[in-house]
Amino acid sequence: MLDLGVGLNAWPWIWLTIAVVFALIELTVLGGSFVLLPFSISAFVAAILGFYDVSVEIQWIVFVVGGGLLFMVFLKWARKFVGESELQPGVGADRLVGLQGTVTADVTPEDVERRGRVTVLGEVWGAIAVDDDHLKEGTKVRVVAMRGTRLVVVPVPLTTAVEPPVPGEEVT
16 A cells, blocks of 8 residues: 555545645636646545545546546647637738738828728728838838738839830830
8 A cells, every 4th residue: 555654545635635725726827728737636636536535546547547648638629729710821811911902191200199000801901111211102012021010011123015016116
């Protein structure tokens, strides 16, 4: 029999204390990351076994092995959940990167007052400019990145109109 200098009647209360402490740490410090929760559950089960006078060795096996198995189950579940909840590329605000829009309120690189606005796909977004560009209202821009909830934009270069060649004229 496992003798750790603790009376048999104390083990259920020890397991119950461990279960509560682990659960509190899980909820308050670890923020529900499911690291200690499996061991909290297995400590609670070991406490129940202790109240029914099951041997201390079996209580320890339930605590260690049961906690480890529950940890593996929670880990597998968490990996599945994380994999399913990832945003696909082009979903959310990132879908705007690469698109063109129009400045609706002047945009500057250091817009500390957050007044710069750009309309993209019919949505008005806060925007900041790259480099030292000061983009006036009506300027065509391209979205190059997201910074928080604001679009990072650069001006779209104006293309010069090219006259079509006149028939019979030589093209140089």
